[in-house]
Amino acid sequence: MAFCLLTIIVVTFGLLSSFGSSFDPNPFQDFCVAATDSNTAVFVNGKICKDPKLATADDFFVTGLNVSGNPLPGLGSFVNLVDINRLAGLNTLGISLIRIDFAPYGLIPPHTHPRGTEIIVVLEGTLYVGFLAPDTSNPLKTKSFTKILNKGDVFVFPQGLIHFQYNIGDTNAIVFGALNSQNAGLIVVGSELFGTNPPLVDDVLSKAFQLDKKMVKQLQGLFS
Template sequence: MKKSSVFAFAVLALATQIASAYDPSPLQDFCVGVDEPNYGLFVNGKFCKDPNLVVADDFYTSGLDVPASTDNADGYNVIGINVERLPGLNTMGLSLARFDYAPYGVNPPHVNPRASEIITVVTGKLYVGFMHYSYYQERSRLFWKVMKRGDVFVFPMGLPHFQMNIENTPAVALAAFNGQDPGKVPMPVALFGSFPPIRPEVLARSLRLDRKVIEYLQAQFQNSTSP
């Protein structure tokens, strides 16, 4: 085989490997999400609105200038701009959120199973981080930073992460996700607030805690959450 042919084959093979690492391109310019078919096509959990009925408002929303209430146990709240609030995001692979933190408020450790996240601080100072577990080293490593206004940090998809306001004044951050509905699994609620509850002996053995401690924690989270 000639050198030129070998080179061309290698380039083609590399391009094929790179392409396979990404989602396929959309089949149309947009797919405004609706809950009923209306002669539409079901894509990614939503039906596509008839393109002839699409209007500018399908791609528009407002309200990120209004703070979310942080009057809760965590001292934190979020305004999410996902496909449910902005139907034009359907199949775009994007979403946005505003995070509000009371003084010392926390967005507890959680997982976004369907998207990576990039966050920037608008006001205040945040302690942020994500955890990565190495099967080879059998330990978890924390990647963390203290962020101030204008700083940016990335949380990889599917890894546990958190943010905490470390000052005695409110804080605000904006986040973007590479998914139209990133999802969220808050770890404390998942462990201690599930319905029905996980058997205490499972958590006691797993977390190296006394059963009474587990039962206390389950009571706290089950009283503050609902199915």
Template structure:
């Protein structure tokens, strides 16, 4: 009886450890599950699957990622996403891709997080200053880890952590990144905090950021643009 209980306990612990260790979307149980629009049904962590007999090559294809994007936004960058919304065949496969274009002399992909994905970035043009913030360390505080990247360099941003990229060169910069989710999500910190809808109580932001209330209210009135397409 005791041996049976020990075995059950070990099994439960291993199962829990396995579930906690998962850092990407769950593994699929079929070759593919091409996403389809459905209006009648329960939506649970993904999308409904198209009949495999009706799947075509178009469900796995996206064109034009080689074309430079408009970088005239206020932050001087443009993120072109290729996730399950653009390629239905990515549904359940736990991966997606983005192209990021940066304007010279300070084009910025602002501090943001991907709540559901680790990101691996490859620079193909230009020079980028990149970095991320750790979560709270044992002794308090958040450590900043940064690196200057050149063409051919690769950098990893761990899942959920705040990170950024800044063009420190005199020419346009381009990078491609892969993310460990079909739909990684993005939370741009400044946009989310000061551009929330409905607006956050200014008293919260005044105290959290050590800012004058009038400055907080001014920031909340600004137009917070999104560089993600």
């Protein structure tokens, strides 16, 4: 009886830990190329596998990281991301790749990746980067970890923590990075708070940031 009870407890905690995990699980097969048929889509951080017999080398190949990506309006930065939405062969493999180009004084604003740790290497330029983490000596405060990076330097941003990259030079900068998720997610602090749809109640933002409601409205108009 005791053995059965112990078995039930172990299995239950195992299931709970697997359901509560936000990062990509280890794959159960060599590969699982994402099916592109929209009718097979599921609302999880992954896609249904297509028949392995139909997989080709092209499922694991993508081109285009030799150029800058999509511009972030008004920020002077350009993001070229290779994740599950662009490369079907990444499905279940728990990894993605990113290239970021910066104009002089370009910025990747404070943001988080809820499902992935990010590591970057600077190929060109000089960047001021950092992330925020709870202060273990005072849980009511936040500690910043910042560094100036030059060509060849590497920096890591732990999963889920707010971080940023800023080109402090008067020349262009280029960064390559990797994330340990096929779809790490993205929450941009400013635009998510002031540009949500539907918008947050004015009182929440006014009290949280100590702003009058007129300023809140202006920021909501800017980010929307």
